[in-house]
Amino acid sequence: MATITINGETKELAKSLTVAELLVKNDVSQPDMVSVQLNGEFVYKENYKTTEVKDGDEVDFLYFMGGGSF
């Protein structure tokens, strides 16, 4: 079991996951749409598959938001 925080909300995971797996689990099908922070540090895209999210970690998905004029 791992208890993590995603965008401020507590989530229970059956086991530790990589950032790439976590993105899939959270229905982020296009990783280009988000920027990921793990405990306040950016995770670079090339490290998504090797970076593990462990018990107690805080993850933030920062989404692209486009509008203004529209």
Place this chain on the structure above:
Amino acid sequence: MEFTEEQILRYSRHILLQDVGVEGQERISSGKVLVIGAGGLGAPVALYLAAAGVGTIGIIDGDVVDLSNLQRQIIHFTPDVDSPKVLSAKEKINLLNPDVKVITYQTLFTSENALEIIKDYDFIVDGTDNFPVKFLINDACVMAGKAFSHGGILRFDGQTFTHTPGNACYRCLFNAPPPPNAVPTCSQAGVLGAIAGMLGTIQAAETLKYLTGVGDLLTNRLLSFNAKTMNFRTVNIHRSEKCPVCGAHPTVTELVDYEQATCEIKRH
């Protein structure tokens, strides 16, 4: 700067604020702010800055007012449909506050004119609707050492942060624009009109804070909110060593015009 009696009355609610006072109002009144986009965000930003008495407001937008804009772009009125947005905005600003000098640019903000236009301003507000221009504003401001407010809205969500030289920039967060169609555009997504006002007024407040030096700006913090839950959340962000424009080894050393299909639904 000497205020007339009329101006002292007009700005009395600022002057009464201990943190602002006459001195703060003088800074606002001599401030020069560029609003990029006279749309959903630019409209409330420009109106509040005009009301506040910002000395010079530059507005850049190449579009004309469309009927579908009026649901949220509150600086434009029904008789303004088909008029250039910059002229419609200038007219309202002049009516609201004749103290303000308005400079209009009825054109697109591009890599060709970006640095030339921003050089005259103290603060820049991103009120645009597309990623290529958001990245261009970021890059131009970072290169020119200018402070700016970033803003984005989608459906029921809004997000904003303020950049000042040395602090996190847009590319620290997002390396490069998303591939076209990766992010839903307005024509697919829509937006609750009042969200534009919620975010735009935050951007206007940041602008006034920057000009007066009052309070803590949204630097190194990304503020997001969702209007369905009315939850506001601030995530700490920071300058990235690997940032392509402000990092240790920048790869973006000149301005780029990225390609992306435009977001606006046109009636033709």
